[in-house]
Amino acid sequence: MAVSKDDQLKDLLSSDRFSVAAYLNLALNDEDDQQQRMAELALQLQMQTQSCHEEIGKIGAELQAILPRCSADIGRVGVGLEGLRIDAASLLENTAIDTSEGVSSSLETLGILHALEANLQRSKEILTAAATWDTTLSSIAPLLAQQNISEAVNALAQLENGERALRGMPNPEEREEAIAKVRQQVSTMLQPQLKHALANMNTRLAPLQQCVTLYSKLNKMDALKDEYIKNRPSGLHKSWFDFKMVYDEQDTDKAASEFMAWLPAWYENVLSLMSEERRQSTTIFGTAMVPGILVKVLWECFRPLLSSFQSRLENIYSSDPARPNKGSFDSICTLYESTLQFLSLVYESVANCWIDITESGTVPEDDGLKLYRDLSHIFIQVLAPFSAYQKNLPNLEAHYMAGHTEPVAKQIQQAVMTVSSSDFESLQHATYNLQNMAHFIFPLAEGSLGRFELLNAGYGPTKALSTIDHVLGNHADELSMAVKSLSAAMAAGEKQLVSSFDDSHVLCTLGVLKVAGTFRRNVKVLEKKTFDRLRLLRERIETHGSRERGIEDTAGSSSSKKAFTLPDSLSLVEIDSIVTKAVCGENEGLTTAATALQRLIDAEDNAGRLFVEAEEATQRLMKSCQLFIHDVCSSIPRQYIAEMSSMSSWREGSESATDTSYGILPQPYINHIGEHLLTLVQALEPFTSDREALSLANDAMLDVRDIALEPWREFVLGTGYSVESSTSFWSPGSNVIREIMEGTCFTGLTLGGAPIDDDADAGTDEQTSDEAAKTAFCDSWLDVVGLSVTGRLLDRIVHIPSLSSKGCDHLSADLNYLVNVFSALGIAGHPHPLLGHISVVAAMDATELSEQIQARDRSDAVGGFLYVLEMHVAKLRGIL
Incomplete structure (x- = not known):
């Protein structure tokens, strides 16, 4: 027996194998007009849906009646006599089983009907979309022709909803192509309207808000925001490129000063734009989007300008060290610091906007972490023109x-x-x-x-x-x-x-x-x-x-949005x-x-x-200054000492005309030296009256005694004493020349003269600190000049070709005079022990000197040196 198509459709609806495609294919497989057939199906589905609703309502009413009665029966049985508890439990079990079977059957029916309703609803959507597709598509062209973009956008939205409903149906490519074509047409029609709205947004925001609504319906908000952001700082861009830097090779600082004066004002304009943008973006895009818009507008302010910015910096001062530069590097640093100040203000503006929004209960589109990273990236890019200078x-x-x-x-x-x-x-x-x-x-x-x-x-x-x-x-x-x-x-x-x-x-x-x-x-x-x-x-x-x-x-945390606190x-x-x-x-x-x-x-x-x-160069500078002062202060002694070894008085006989009834007097050269040393005290004192000058000078007095070492080195070598071969006899690490110059090593070993006075400063306890500082400074230079003069004089003595008896008397008198001069000066470490020692050795008779030399203990370093010195003087006298 043949089954009618309506019965087949009803069977398919209640079947587990139901699908929308199978239902439509079965319903439309005859040769009747499909539009008419679709309308009939829609009517039948509507009637069937109404019937299903009625059936569902009836079943629900029955369930509402059954369930309370079952609950009451169970309650009455549960409060029965204790003696009938087992029977009541059995009865309760049987009743529960019967009730469960009834409820289960009713719920199964309800589930089938609910699925049927969903399938019918889905079928209705598909059929409605299929029935209205051509009509909606054909209505868009007239709307676009009439410039009715708003209705065209609504029609496009309806088409897109229909396309989603018809997914899985035949010919999806045609529908997608049609929607893409319409979308392109609508977007093209919207572009002039958007440009007009952007151009006039400073006076009227309504057209732009209308564009926002339309682009939102088209899911094209990103495109609109891009256009908006590109257009926003156009005035700032014009201002930047209108400023012309005038370069003058003769006055390179002029361009730098003009740009340094102009740039902060331009930054102020950017800050004003950012402040205005916060208000305007709230009106146009809504509160949640404002922080993200601000960040993008900030970047757009600089994006087209960075190469120009770098070029202007290079014209002020080149970042290439190989290129000649006449400008000021400080100008670059000033501009860098000015830009940092600007970016700090910008960050504060954007961050406060984001914080205000979150505190109001609105959730911003960009979370705090993303905002911080985006701003950090922009800071790096904005300051990129300075990177070559930094590297x-x-x-x-x-x-x-x-x-x-x-x-x-x-x-x-x-x-x-x-x-x-x-x-x-x-x-x-x-x-x-x-x-x-x-x-x-x-x-x-x-x-x-x-x-x-x-x-x-x-x-x-x-x-x-x-x-x-x-x-x-x-x-x-x-x-x-x-x-x-x-x-x-x-x-x-x-x-x-x-x-x-x-x-x-x-x-x-x-x-x-x-x-x-x-x-x-x-x-x-x-x-x-x-x-x-x-x-x-x-x-x-x-x-x-x-x-x-x-x-x-x-x-890296799963709750990063909550964990990060935007500064x-x-x-x-x-x-x-x-x-x-x-x-x-x-x-x-x-x-x-x-x-x-x-x-x-x-x-x-x-x-x-x-x-x-x-530090090393400072040491060299100090030494140069010390030597200069030493050379000037010792110029008179140095000139008189220079020729003393060749004086004829050293070879005079016993009947010399220079004899007097008073004995041998100091010779003129040593008198000049002594007088100079005595007057040097008065020459040094005026400098110490200036406390600041004295303080600075004392900072340059480090190791000042070292400048006197050279004449002592020449003296030691002149005696024939080998410093290199005798180093092992001296204290480990000691400087032989320095120890001989300082003279403390000769204590108790030399002849004649008072020992070195280490207590020369004993009287300074009664002085004030300023007076003590003045005295110490003068004494330091008297000490240095005295050491230098002594060493140079001893060097010239050992270079005297020969000494007659009368010459020895002259030498002894000269040295004794100098010893007295140093004693009068009262400088610690003076007179040097060797002055008195040589004076005595020169005055000794030949036999006594020979015995002195033979008795000299040469087992220690100092004794060995004195032995060499005494032998040298003896040779000058012709004794050995």
């Missing part, structure tokens, strides 16, 4: 400081070129200029440290400090060479200097000590400041590293740390940078130096 900083610093130091080096050389020993004013002018130029380098060095802190923030400290160290050392060497030139000028005209010598020469030459003292003191101050800066930079790097690790841990502000230092880590830390991690800084900091605790080259 090349040591070389740029060397080039920049060389441009400042080379002209000064020429000035230093010119300051001493015209000095003459006969022209006291030229000497005075030269020393004054050197004092002024000694300060010059330190502000430049501090500026270099500041640029290192700003641009590199502690990365690569060794190279940066090495550059500064080298420049300091070069400047000290320039000063040292200038002082040596002064010494050479004085030596070239020593005869004129001796003839015109007075106290003013001493006072003037002592002024160069202030050059060395100033330089040495400033190096120490600079080192102290540098150590402090290095500690701050290490703390900055460690703090930034801790923050970065916290962010990484938060990003409400970032300081210039914090933003600089972000940027310098990205630029300078790519080859040097945070740990490596902190370790390098700590290694330099540890040098202070270990009495190390940061500026080793500068």
Whole structure:
């Protein structure tokens, strides 16, 4: 018996094998008009749905009636007699089974009907979409022709809903192609409207809001936001490119100063735009999108300008050290710092916006972690034009400081070129200029440290400090060479200097000590400041590293949005740390940078130096200044001593005309020497009246006695004593020449004369600290000059060709006079024991001297030297 199609459709609806495709294929497989058939099916499905609803309602009513009665029966049985408990339980079990079977059957029927309803609803959607597809599609073209974009968008949305309903149906490509075509047409029609709305959004927001609604329906909000963001800072872009930098090779600072004055005003305009954007974005896009929009607008403000920004910086001061630069590197640093300040204000504006939104209960589209990372990335990009300066900083610093130091080096050389020993004013002018130029380098060095802190923030400290160290050392060497030139000028005209010598020469030459003292003191101050800066930079790097690790841990957490707290502000230092880590830390991690800084900091605790080259050059400068003063102060004794070994008086016979009834008198040369030493005290004292000058000079008095070593070395060699072969006899590590010069080793071993007076300063206990400092300074120079004169005199004595008996008397008288002079001066360590010893040895008769030499204990180093000295004097006398 044939089954009708309606029965087949009913059977399929209640079948487990039901599918929408099978149902439609069965319903439409005849040759009737499909549109008519579709309408009939829709009507039948509607009727069937109504029937299902009625059946479901009926079953539900029955269930509501059955379940309460069952519950009541169970309750009555449960409160029966205890004696009938087993029977009641059995009855309850039977009743429950019967009830369960009834309920189960009803629920199964309800489930089938619910599935049927869902299938019918789905079928209705599909049939409705299929029935209206062509009508909706054909209605869009007239709407677009009429510029009715709003209705066209609604129709497109209806088409897209239909396409989703018909997925799985035949010919999906045709539907997708049709929707894509319509979408393209609508988007094309929307573009002019959007551009018009964007162009006039400063006066009217309604058209733009309408575009937002339409683009939202089209799921094209990203495209609209991109167009909006590109258009937003157009005025700022125009302002940037309208500003023209005028470059003048003769006045390179003009362009820099104009740009430095203009840029902060442009940054103010950006901040104003960001403030306005917060209000406008809230109106257009809604509160949740505002922080993300602000970040994108900020980036769009700079994106097209970065290459122009870098070009302007390069025209102010090139980042290539090989290129000649006439501009100011400080201008670049000023612009960098100005940009950091601007970015700090921008961050605060965006962060406060995000915090205000979250506190109001709204959930922003971008979470705090994403916002922080996006802003950090933008900061790095905005400051990218400065990256070449940051990477090349040591070389740029060397080039920049060389441009400042080379002209000064020429000035230093010119300051001493015209000095003459006969022209006291030229000497005075030269020393004054050197004092002024000694300060010059330190502000430049501090500026270099500041640029290192700003641009590199502690990365690569060794190279940066090495550059500064080298420049300091070069400047000290320039000063040292200038002082040596002064010494050479004085030596070239020593005869004129001796003839015109007075106290003013001493006072003037002592002024160069202030050059060395100033330089040495400033190096120490600079080192102290540098150590402090290095500690701050290490703390900055460690703090930034801790923050970065916290962010990484938060990003790896499953609850990162809740765990991360967006900072409400970032300081210039914090933003600089972000940027310098990205630029300078790519080859040097945070740990490596902190370790390098700590290694330099540890040098202070270990009495190390940061500026080793500068320290060595400072020592050379001090030594040059000390030698210059020594050469001037000892010029008169040096001239008289120079020719004394060839004087004829050493070979005089016993009937010499120089004999007097008073005995042998000191010769003129030794009188001049003694008088000079005695008057030198008065020449030194005026300088000590200036406390500041004295303080600076004392800073340059380190190891001042060493400048007297050279004549003593010549004296020891002149005696025939071999220092190299006798070193093993002296104390390990001792300097033989120094020990002989200091004279303390001869205590109790020499003849004649008082021992070295180590208590010469005993009377200074009653002096004030200022008076003691003045006395100590004068005594130091009297000591040095005295040692030098003594050593040079002894050297000339051992070079006398021969000594007659009368010559020995002259020598003894001369030395005794000098011993008396030193005793009168009252300087610790003077007179030297060898002066009295040689005086006695020269006066001894031949037999006594021979016995003295034979009795000399040569088992120790000092005795061995005295033996050689006594043998040498004996040979001069012709005794051996």
